Amino acid sequence: MGEPRxxxxxxxxxxxxxxxxxxxxxxxxFLEFHDEDVQRLQELGGLAQQYADEVIxxxxxxxxxxxxxxxxxxxxxxxxxxxAAQRDYFLRLTRGVYxxxxxxxxxxxxxxxxxxxxxxxxxxxxxxxxxxxxLRRVQxxxxxRPAEVLPLFVSLLKVVFLDMGLAIETYLAQRERxxxxxxxxxxxxxxxxxxxxxxxxxxxxxxxxxAQRAQxxxxxxxxxxxxxxxxxxxxDITGVPAVDSAVANHFIQTVQAARLMGATVIVSGLSPExxxxxxxxxxxxxxxxTVGTLQDGIEAAERLLxxxxxxxxxxxxxxHPEEGQ
Amino acid sequence: xxxxxxxxxPYLIASIQAxxxxxxxxxxxQEVVERVGQxxxxxxxxxxxxxDVMDSFAARTLRDLARAVRLRGAETxxxxxxPEVAFSMVRLGLSLxxxxxxxxxxDGLALLDQHVRRxxxxxx
Numbered sequence: 001m002g003e004p005r006x007x008x009x010x011x012x013x014x015x016x017x018x019x020x021x022x023x024x025x026x027x028x029x030f031l032e033f034h035d036e037d038v039q040r041l042q043e044l045g046g047l048a049q050q051y052a053d054e055v056i057x058x059x060x061x062x063x064x065x066x067x068x069x070x071x072x073x074x075x076x077x078x079x080x081x082x083x084a085a086q087r088d089y090f091l092r093l094t095r096g097v098y099x100x101x102x103x104x105x106x107x108x109x110x111x112x113x114x115x116x117x118x119x120x121x122x123x124x125x126x127x128x129x130x131x132x133x134x135l136r137r138v139q140x141x142x143x144x145r146p147a148e149v150l151p152l153f154v155s156l157l158k159v160v161f162l163d164m165g166l167a168i169e170t171y172l173a174q175r176e177r178x179x180x181x182x183x184x185x186x187x188x189x190x191x192x193x194x195x196x197x198x199x200x201x202x203x204x205x206x207x208x209x210x211a212q213r214a215q216x217x218x219x220x221x222x223x224x225x226x227x228x229x230x231x232x233x234x235x236d237i238t239g240v241p242a243v244d245s246a247v248a249n250h251f252i253q254t255v256q257a258a259r260l261m262g263a264t265v266i267v268s269g270l271s272p273e274x275x276x277x278x279x280x281x282x283x284x285x286x287x288x289x290t291v292g293t294l295q296d297g298i299e300a301a302e303r304l305l306x307x308x309x310x311x312x313x314x315x316x317x318x319x320h321p322e323e324g325q
Numbered sequence: 326x327x328x329x330x331x332x333x334x335p336y337l338i339a340s341i342q343a344x345x346x347x348x349x350x351x352x353x354x355q356e357v358v359e360r361v362g363q364x365x366x367x368x369x370x371x372x373x374x375x376x377d378v379m380d381s382f383a384a385r386t387l388r389d390l391a392r393a394v395r396l397r398g399a400e401t402x403x404x405x406x407x408p409e410v411a412f413s414m415v416r417l418g419l420s421l422x423x424x425x426x427x428x429x430x431x432d433g434l435a436l437l438d439q440h441v442r443r444x445x446x447x448x449x
Binding site: 253 | 403404406407408409410411412414415416420421426427428429432433436
């Protein structure tokens, strides 16, 4: 079914989170998760087998008692399937093997939870219920050896924290990926290169400019210069909220690169605030042709290209669309 | 491989090949500066369309060539710098200050014509 897709997402995730064998070992060391913990958990394994079904039933009874968790299990078929998966998850906690495959399995669960938008608070809360249910049963089973209960429980806590760390990172990684994709989309949307006249391009910049966007912008502009055989480019920065020395340096680089390809760049839309800021922080845009407004920029570009725009006298009447018929 | 230098009216045109070595470039520099006088050329076009990389040595050599050519009374235009090359040159801080640049051979010739006309008017 969906299995191959799962495993490829989790594999990618393992790489993204850099979960190598060493990293897994580091995490265990940080949790002070040692061989004796593995032994204790294995010891719990038998008990877990015995109580698994009971704990799972309790667990889902608890989940179904609350509106916010019940809505994830409206379909009985889904409920049956997740119960089986949950049983497997539960038993794996005390199987005594906590290697790369174990981590991958835990990530897979995290991905599944993230995909259905299960809130992190519910995930953590459900884990708390688990721990309470198990603790109760361990106490019953170790009635005659009460001194062993605490070490057992502490070992269980360690593996549970390992799990929770992985699951929460899965959530974060998925969110970060979404944010990254959206940023890319915004970036592409916001940098059109428009041919305005023959051999004249307009590049209206909107929004903040960081190093990555500046680089992409310059590359895009240079390719457009070649594609349109542009001689002059008007780069309008009216829509750029802040111009600091880093952004100004990007402009200078763009201007220089365009010049190497035989094109002149005019930077337009330097508002009074931007002009003051640049002077105050001591940025020298001396080698860049700058003008105040887009209109000035286009007029300067037309002069460079030898265009003249003439106003008809008397002005042509602009017909209303309906009257024009 | 030596870079061939072609004569086109009052101009010299050299197309630099992808496999050009540092030595070839130095040789080209000497050759061009010599021929400018020999043919009384008014301009030089260096076509680098096929270069997919321009290192600091090449940039400096071409700039020096252009300066020497100017001392001999002609203008140099470098044409055909590719977007990727332009970008990496700027990032490496390599500039071709004082050297004319144009998109391609056609634009380069037009730029030289403009120079020659301006000089003619200036009564040099």
